[in-house]
Amino acid sequence: MHPVGFSHWKVEDQALWLTGPTFSARIEALPHAWRVLVFQRPQDAKKGSWAVVDERRLPIVFDGQSASAEGLPLLALSLSPFSFAFEGLSASGLFAHTLATWRGDEAAAFDPLGLARPEAPADGHPLGGGFELHLKESPGRRYFGLGERTGFLDKKGRRYTHWNTDQFDHQETTDALYQSHPFVIGSESGKAFGLFLDETWKTVFDLAATTPEESTLFTPGPTFDLYLIPGPTVREVTTAFAALTGKPPLPPLWALGFHQCRWGYPDAETVREVVANFEAHEIPLSAIWLDIDYMDGYKVFTFHEGRFPEPEKFFAELKEKGIRTVVIVDPGVKKEAGYSVYEEGRRMRSFVETPRGDEVVGEVWPKPAVWPDFSRKEVRDWWAGLHRFYLEKGVAGIWNDMNEPSAFSVEGMEEKALGKTLPLGARHGEKSHAEVHNVYGLLMSQAAYEGQKRYDPNRRPFVLTRAGFAGIQRYAWVWTGDNKSHWGHLEMSIPMLLNLGLSGVAFAGADIGGFSEDASPELVLRWTWLGTFYPFMRNHSGKTSRRQEPYAFGEPWSGHMREAIRFRYQLLPYVYTLAEEASRTGAPLMRPIFYEFPEDETAYTIHDAFFFGPALLVAPIIRPGKTHRAVYLPEGRWQDWWTGEIFEGPTWIVAEAGLDRIPLYLREGHAVPTTDPRPSETAVFDPLIFRVFPEGQSEGEVYEDSGDGEAAGQRSRLEVEGGRARFSGSREGRTVRVEIMTTKGEHVEVTLED
Numbered sequence: 137m138h139p140v141g142f143s144h145w146k147v148e149d150q151a152l153w154l155t156g157p158t159f160s161a162r163i164e165a166l167p168h169a170w171r172v173l174v175f176q177r178p179q180d181a182k183k184g185s186w187a188v189v190d191e192r193r194l195p196i197v198f199d200g201q202s203a204s205a206e207g208l209p210l211l212a213l214s215l216s217p218f219s220f221a222f223e224g225l226s227a228s229g230l231f232a233h234t235l236a237t238w239r240g241d242e243a244a245a246f247d248p249l250g251l252a253r254p255e256a257p258a259d260g261h262p263l264g265g266g267f268e269l270h271l272k273e274s275p276g277r278r279y280f281g282l283g284e285r286t287g288f289l290d291k292k293g294r295r296y297t298h299w300n301t302d303q304f305d306h307q308e309t310t311d312a313l314y315q316s317h318p319f320v321i322g323s324e325s326g327k328a329f330g331l332f333l334d335e336t337w338k339t340v341f342d343l344a345a346t347t348p349e350e351s352t353l354f355t356p357g358p359t360f361d362l363y364l365i366p367g368p369t370v371r372e373v374t375t376a377f378a379a380l381t382g383k384p385p386l387p388p389l390w391a392l393g394f395h396q397c398r399w400g401y402p403d404a405e406t407v408r409e410v411v412a413n414f415e416a417h418e419i420p421l422s423a424i425w426l427d428i429d430y431m432d433g434y435k436v437f438t439f440h441e442g443r444f445p446e447p448e449k450f451f452a453e454l455k456e457k458g459i460r461t462v463v464i465v466d467p468g469v470k471k472e473a474g475y476s477v478y479e480e481g482r483r484m485r486s487f488v489e490t491p492r493g494d495e496v497v498g499e500v501w502p503k504p505a506v507w508p509d510f511s512r513k514e515v516r517d518w519w520a521g522l523h524r525f526y527l528e529k530g531v532a533g534i535w536n537d538m539n540e541p542s543a544f545s546v547e548g549m550e551e552k553a554l555g556k557t558l559p560l561g562a563r564h565g566e567k568s569h570a571e572v573h574n575v576y577g578l579l580m581s582q583a584a585y586e587g588q589k590r591y592d593p594n595r596r597p598f599v600l601t602r603a604g605f606a607g608i609q610r611y612a613w614v615w616t617g618d619n620k621s622h623w624g625h626l627e628m629s630i631p632m633l634l635n636l637g638l639s640g641v642a643f644a645g646a647d648i649g650g651f652s653e654d655a656s657p658e659l660v661l662r663w664t665w666l667g668t669f670y671p672f673m674r675n676h677s678g679k680t681s682r683r684q685e686p687y688a689f690g691e692p693w694s695g696h697m698r699e700a701i702r703f704r705y706q707l708l709p710y711v712y713t714l715a716e717e718a719s720r721t722g723a724p725l726m727r728p729i730f731y732e733f734p735e736d737e738t739a740y741t742i743h744d745a746f747f748f749g750p751a752l753l754v755a756p757i758i759r760p761g762k763t764h765r766a767v768y769l770p771e772g773r774w775q776d777w778w779t780g781e782i783f784e785g786p787t788w789i790v791a792e793a794g795l796d797r798i799p800l801y802l803r804e805g806h807a808v809p810t811t812d813p814r815p816s817e818t819a820v821f822d823p824l825i826f827r828v829f830p831e832g833q834s835e836g837e838v839y840e841d842s843g844d845g846e847a848a849g850q851r852s853r854l855e856v857e858g859g860r861a862r863f864s865g866s867r868e869g870r871t872v873r874v875e876i877m878t879t880k881g882e883h884v885e886v887t888l889e890d
């Protein structure tokens with residue numbers, strides 16, 4: 137390991153180039169970030185990215201000490217040894233393990249990341265090399281982001297590996313989960329910066345874990361590609377990161393409703409029964425999901441003829457009732473002679489190969505299985521085309537699972553060396569699995585998304601994925617994998633989804649009720665209330681756990697579940713308006729309290745309450761048997777959504793919530809658009825009812841359009857002042873109302889001016 141240093145610099149082609157005896161660097165200014173790319177091999181000067189989509193570059197000026205570009209904070213640089221300072225962050229040095237040290241046994245001797253596996257090629261390349269960036273720590277700094285992570289909101293004090301992993305049995309201390317987002321937000325005294333290490337290898341962030349004085353970012357690849365993102369607050373870092381890695385497309389309205397799923401609905405008849413139960417209990421439902429049970433022998437792009445006959449008719453029948461169908465698609469393709477997907481893929485040499493050029497063969501649900509190499513465009517195009525099979529049958533969305541990729545075994549490899557995925561030395565064209573692994577799920581989702589765009593251009597694509605990398609939001613929503621029916625997992629879903637939201641993934645959810653083990657009715661009910669404020673609201677459970685559909689437990693549970701789910705539908709105008717905002721700015725729907733109140737130090741310590749958009753503060757009940765909890769209300773006034781009581785913040789209150797509610801507070805100055813609690817095919821809401829803070833001046837917005845397809849939308853505003861309400865949008869042919877709740881809990885209508 138030796139320090140990286142440079143001796144010369146020049147500004148050319150909108151980049152600052154640094155050169156030295158061993159390494160070179162290319163420093164670029166983007167509208168929202170500085171990029172520092174350090175490399176050794178000349179070809180890496182043009183390193184691309186699977187995550188970053190912003191190609192704009194700004195002119196740079198360098199005076200030998202600091203680089204400047206319009207709109208960006210200065211980047212102070214020392215050339216030898218190389219270090220930098222930016223927005224309160226200072227690097228104490230970048231250290232390299234050069235490619236030469238990665239030969240033969242030496243590779244095994246230096247292996248902080250556990251990459252030197254038996255299958256690594258003998259010459260060390262392309263697993264070789266590696267960099268460590270050391271950052272000076274500050275005691276008051278907190279860290280957020282890092283995508284999908286266990287633990288609380290602040291990520292400081294632990295070591296995080298970025299390596300997509302099928303973590304069926306994860307709990308609080310599990311490190312890597314299904315997604316990798318090597319992106320972190322540092323925040324101190326209300327000021328924030330972001331760091332994105334755009335390396336797909338198995339990178340590690342040590343955030344003041346080994347020593348409180350220092351944090352370290354490691355990558356084992358041949359380049360070090362870092363983006364430095366300015367604040368000033370977490371909000372700006374988050375939206376800048378979304379500008380860098382892409383914003384989520386506007387989803388279809390139905391996707392924001394309630395979804396029902398379960399592994400183990402064995403046939404279409406069972407699914408019909410589930411739907412009939414929703415109807416009988418008058419619980420609204422927007423989508424039903426088919427897990428691996430629908431396939432013939434776990435062969436993707438098939439339906440089992442006996443158990444799921446005539447799928448088109450079945451899906452049309454559901455669609456008539458306003459219910460969409462989503463099907464699971466795993467990457468593992470059954471290796472079976474005569475199976476067209478396998479035969480076609482083999483003919484095109486589409487599958488991941490061993491260094492000798494054979495297909496990597498293993499086991500996932502199908503056995504034996506092979507894996508498409510999504511890193512190659514022609515393979516993605518082929519896979520995208522296969523989706524026509526589902527779309528022609530009326531499938532509305534695609535669920536990509538097991539795409540870390542997960543492998544239960546691989547032929548010729550010992551279980552222990554495997555790590556439940558493909559061998560690191562497996563080939564993806566010119567690249568190794570070690571490099572491609574973390575983007576496998578991203579690229580699979582891209583194919584699923586593009587397939588829908590291609591064959592169903594009049595609808596908005598819908599993809600849900602388990603695995604992903606920074607930028608996944610461009611193609612897919614995310615769910616947090618196999619959680620458990622435990623109160624701790626309900627609680628943990630909150631910081632997990634909040635940090636995913638700060639990492640660019642605005643649309644995400646956890647399995648409501650928990651995936652594995654048996655749920656109690658109280659847990660499912662409290663979780664359903666919480667899920668009302670998940671961007672993605674789906675009840676899902678594993679094959680061996682007790683049934684947990686909202687009607688499964690009888691009364692009083694089903695009645696309360698109905699209320700919770702209907703409440704989501706009532707809020708749909710607000711949810712859809714936030715979704716549209718996310719598609720323009722990348723702003724998450726679920727936001728930590730400090731996102732809205734960056735100056736409030738208490739807000740930074742709260743992981744179990746959050747904002748849903750700017751107007752609603754949500755404080756779920758997270759423990760069994762409880763009907764009370766402490767809630768922190770920041771500065772300003774707040775109205776209890778249910779009782780009308782007004783509180784003056786900053787304050788701690790004890791909220792009361794029976795099974796019929798979740799503690800929920802309307803923020804002063806805000807108006808929330810709502811509608812009747814039922815699914816709607818269009819996103820022009822009728823009636824449109826604004827719930828307004830009862831005192832002073834309030835404002836609210838609503839975004840409306842046809843709810844699917846390309847249709848141009850309209851944002852309308854409501855302004856209320858001194859008892860007078862003005863609405864800027866169209867009221868023609870529908871009811872638009874404005875309501876306040878008095879402190880006594882009575883609904884009073886405010887007259888809307890013409």
Ligand code: GLC
Binds near residue numbers: 399464537538617677
């Ligand atoms: C994985 C998924 C889970 C799914 C199951 C069967 O465990 O995470 O959601 O139900 O596979 O497909």
